[in-house]
Amino acid sequence: MEKREYYSRDYDFAEIEMDPRFLQCRKEMFISFSTWLAFTAISLAVAYGLGKGPVEEYKYILGLPQWWFAVIVVSVVFTFIVIFLSLFVFQDMELSDTAGTGGEKKG
Amino acid sequence: MEWELSSATRTVILITFIVYSIALLVVGFYSKRRMDKTALDKFVEEFYTGGRGMGSLVIALMIAAGLCSAGTFLGGPGLGYSVGLTWVMVLFAQNFMNFYILGEIGKKVGIVARRINAQSYLDLFVYRYNHNKMVGLIGVAGIVIFLGSYVVAQFVGGARLFESMTGQPYWLGLTIFALVVLFYAAFGGIRGVSAAIVIQGLVMTAAVLALFIGGLRFLLPLESSVRSIAEMNPALVTPWTWAPGYQFSMWVVFGLVMIGLPHGAMGCLVYKDTKAMHRAIVIGTIFVVLWTFALVWMGHMTKAVFPNLAVPDHAIPTLAMRVLPPWLAGVTLAGVAGAIQSTIGAMVIVISSTLVKDAYQAYINPKAEPAKLKKVTIWSTVAICVAIFLGALFPPHALEWIVVFAVGGLASAFFWPLILGLYWMRTNEHGAAAGMAGGMATYIIGAGKYLPITFGMNAIMVSLAVSLALTVGVSLMTPKTPKGIIMTWFGREYPKKVPA
Numbered sequence: 001m002e003k004r005e006y007y008s009r010d011y012d013f014a015e016i017e018m019d020p021r022f023l024q025c026r027k028e029m030f031i032s033f034s035t036w037l038a039f040t041a042i043s044l045a046v047a048y049g050l051g052k053g054p055v056e057e058y059k060y061i062l063g064l065p066q067w068w069f070a071v072i073v074v075s076v077v078f079t080f081i082v083i084f085l086s087l088f089v090f091q092d093m094e095l096s097d098t099a100g101t102g103g104e105k106k107g
Numbered sequence: 108m109e110w111e112l113s114s115a116t117r118t119v120i121l122i123t124f125i126v127y128s129i130a131l132l133v134v135g136f137y138s139k140r141r142m143d144k145t146a147l148d149k150f151v152e153e154f155y156t157g158g159r160g161m162g163s164l165v166i167a168l169m170i171a172a173g174l175c176s177a178g179t180f181l182g183g184p185g186l187g188y189s190v191g192l193t194w195v196m197v198l199f200a201q202n203f204m205n206f207y208i209l210g211e212i213g214k215k216v217g218i219v220a221r222r223i224n225a226q227s228y229l230d231l232f233v234y235r236y237n238h239n240k241m242v243g244l245i246g247v248a249g250i251v252i253f254l255g256s257y258v259v260a261q262f263v264g265g266a267r268l269f270e271s272m273t274g275q276p277y278w279l280g281l282t283i284f285a286l287v288v289l290f291y292a293a294f295g296g297i298r299g300v301s302a303a304i305v306i307q308g309l310v311m312t313a314a315v316l317a318l319f320i321g322g323l324r325f326l327l328p329l330e331s332s333v334r335s336i337a338e339m340n341p342a343l344v345t346p347w348t349w350a351p352g353y354q355f356s357m358w359v360v361f362g363l364v365m366i367g368l369p370h371g372a373m374g375c376l377v378y379k380d381t382k383a384m385h386r387a388i389v390i391g392t393i394f395v396v397l398w399t400f401a402l403v404w405m406g407h408m409t410k411a412v413f414p415n416l417a418v419p420d421h422a423i424p425t426l427a428m429r430v431l432p433p434w435l436a437g438v439t440l441a442g443v444a445g446a447i448q449s450t451i452g453a454m455v456i457v458i459s460s461t462l463v464k465d466a467y468q469a470y471i472n473p474k475a476e477p478a479k480l481k482k483v484t485i486w487s488t489v490a491i492c493v494a495i496f497l498g499a500l501f502p503p504h505a506l507e508w509i510v511v512f513a514v515g516g517l518a519s520a521f522f523w524p525l526i527l528g529l530y531w532m533r534t535n536e537h538g539a540a541a542g543m544a545g546g547m548a549t550y551i552i553g554a555g556k557y558l559p560i561t562f563g564m565n566a567i568m569v570s571l572a573v574s575l576a577l578t579v580g581v582s583l584m585t586p587k588t589p590k591g592i593i594m595t596w597f598g599r600e601y602p603k604k605v606p607a
Contacts, residue, residue, distance in 0.1 A: 001602035006591030013532050016590075019599040025215040026530050032210030033363075039203065040358045047196060047346040048354075055341035063329025065337075065344055068192055072400070075199055079396055082206045086388040090210070092381040095217045097601075 021093045028090055035085065039078045046070045112274070116433040121273040123437025124283075124444065127310060131287045131448070134302045138295025147477040154296035154484050155226040155460045156377050163383040165301045167391030168308040169374040169453065170205050174365070175398055176450035177264040180311075180443045183399075184406020185419035191343030191407060197354065198403045200361035205391030207365050208372055213384055215529050216375040222595055225376055227460030228369035232521075232539065233469065235528045235596060237589055239536035243465055245520065245543045250369060250461045253517050255495070256509040258454045262499035263506075264420075265447040272424055272440050278500060285496040288448055292455045293488040297377065300452040307445030311398065314442025318423065319401040321430040322408065332411040339414060343407070356564035360515060364567065366525055367518035369461075370453035451495075459488040512551050519546035519570035523578045532593050538582030546574030 051067035061069040145153045152158070161169070179198070186194045216231065223234045229246045236242045262284060269280030291299035326332040333344065342348045349357075366372055378384045402423060409422040412429060416422060427439035463484050468475060475483070498506070523546065524539040552558050553566030560569050587593070595601040 001591060001604075001606060003606035006602060006606050007589045009586040009589060011587070011590045013587075013593070016532075016594055016598045017600070018597055019218075021218060022215060022597055025218075028214065029211045029526075029530060032207055035203070035210075036207055036362050040200065040355065040362065043196070043199065044351055044354060044358070048351050051346040055337050055345050058337070058344070060330050060333070063333060065192075065333065067346060068196075068344075071196055071199065075202055075396065075400070078203065079392060082203050082392055083389050086206065086210070086385045090381075090385055092385075093214065093218075095214075095380060096221050097218075 024091055024093065031085060031089065035078070035082065039074070043071055043074050046074055112272075112428065114274070116428070116436070117272070117274045119433035120437040120440055121275065123434055124269070124273065124440055127306075127441040127444070128283055128287050130306055131303050132290055134306060135287070135290030135295050135299055138291055138299030138302055141298060142294065142296055147481060150477060150481040151226060151463070151484055152224070153298070155456065155464075156220075157297045157301070159221070159377050160379045161301060161374075161377045161383070162379055163386035163390055165305060166209075166374045166378045166383060166387035167205060167389075167394065168304045168449070169301060169377075170208055170371050170387070171391045171394045171398075172304050172308050172311065172446065172449035173374070173453035174201070174204055174368065174371040174450070175311075175395065175446055177261050177443070177447050179398055180402055180446040181264060181268065181420045181423060183403045184409070184423045185421070187403045187405075187407035188410055188416065188422040189419040191340075191345070191348055193346045193348040193354065195403045195407050196346060197349075197357040197361060198399050200358040201365070202396045202399060203362070203392060204365050204371065204395060205388045207362065209375065209378075209384055209388050212366050212372065212525065212529060213375045213378070214381060216372075217378065217381075217384070219529075219596055220376050222601060227464045228373050228376070228457055229461045229465045232524060232528070233465055235534075235588075235592065236524075236536035236539045237592060238469070239540060241540035242524075242536055242543065243469060245540065245547070247461055247466050249517055249520055249543075249547060251458060252509065253513040254369065254454045254458055255491075255498075256506055257513040258451050258458075258495050259498040259502065259506060260510045260513075261447045261451055262495060263502055265444055266499060268424060268440065268443060271421070272428070272436070281496065281499055284444070284448065285492060285499075288451050288455065289489065289492040292452050292459075293485060293492055296484075296488075297456055300456055301377075303452060304449045307449040308394065310438065310445045311442045311449075312394065314427075314439045314445075315398050315401045317431055317435045318405060318427055318439055321435070322405045322426055325430045326408055326411060332408060336408070336410045339410065343410065350563065352562075352564050356568045359571070360518070360565050360567050364518035364522045364571070367521035368514065369457040369517070369521070370450065373453065373457055455488060455491055455495075458491050459484070462487050462491075512554055515554055515565070515567055515570070516547050516550045519550040519567060519574055520544075522546070522571065523574045527578055527582075529596070532597055533582055533587065534578060535582045535585055535588045537585040538578045538580070541581040542574045542578030545577040546570050549573040 047067050050070050059066045183198050232242055232246055265284055266277050266280040270277045291303045337344045406422040409426045413425055427436045467483055520543040524542050527534040550566050550570035553561045553569050591602050
């Protein structure tokens, strides 16, 4: 590619054909971020909701305060969710640029 | 000293630790031989990215052990002891670090890194942002100053623990630590670090399991132990000790901004293929959840065993020496050492790659031949290890001050420029430079309490807000990034050679 074209700042983004792999990467980025958000929101809601009230009146499950037990359960559930997403939702893709995926621009 | 140990116990602990250190030295020796055999013109690549062929176990541990350090093994449990369950909950935010890092940026970084032959985390910023000097300067300075300080603090913590548990002098522990890391990092490069990290990960896990099982047996029946803590101080067992807003901001620090930490994200540069990456998420998650839950919760529960520890950071070692036989207590020390050394190893590679690629090769001597680069790579890594050793032997007063800002400052600088650079074409070098500088400065001002801008939350919230506004705003107000770069980072076709 010529220097002038490489360093041009005056072009339309629509000229560039997006690599389909990058579209999938962006999708998985949103999945990952959403998981963080959901895990955070649910853990906090469960903890602060069940953890209300005076400590002396806490109920106990398996020896642990109810709210703490619930927070652990949330983490266990999300462990399974994360494993499921990684193995069955995330997609495999070729990382190097071979024919058919990406390649050298001619000229 | 809090605990009275017989010299027999101390000796057993020392011996266990020495055995572990020897194993690491052997790793270093073999990695060095491998690097010696590497062709000159491939040396730098092999040193920093090892052929980009790492498998799932190594990647999982590089991220997990790289990020989990004295914070997870000593400081975190210490705060679980002194602050209570609300802190233990904060650390749960890091449970899925592998998923966040690899899931959010892993694949795209994997593809682009191969296109541009990235050898360092900072390369991702330097190439995306058109080799802009401000971006390079802030990145290099930030990594060297903040990560460097963080490494020194880790060393100091590890050597102090060694001193407490073995009775041997501080400088001896420091020397053993430093020599071991020097061998496998400076002479073995990333292959040395990753081989060491597998040993360290296994020792860390053994230590965690031993301590968890031993501790739990001692604490049964569980409910009465928990109630005794609640009676001592109810604030220790309720989440409301920290307001929900503050707790949320800590989940941002320990969860969301992980991609902004170079020593964790560097795993994205070296994994073999997406199958390995997906498995690394699974393996890494299991390790991190286990270490975090077991250790930080045990640190909290130690309150029921030793209600009046003078130094909360001693919770885990004290518990270990109370509930475990001496040789397993030695394994615990080795586990803590492993956590610290794995983080140090990763950080040394980050600092070295940054200095060699993004400072030396970029500005000082762009035409350096392979033989010269090999020398510079090895010697700068050695120099970094020596500097860290000296810094830990004679810790400067500024050290504690800098460490406060280290992780948050780096994350505030890197988070938005990285993720927006990867997924938004309009981000440009000026926006990135502004976002990096603004984020870092805001975090320091907020966390250092120079101005009251944190609104009862961790300073990360305001620094991320400022960084986002600057990265987006300044990018929109200035010209687009050069077409060739956008094609490389977003396009199906891209220019393989950058025109001179």
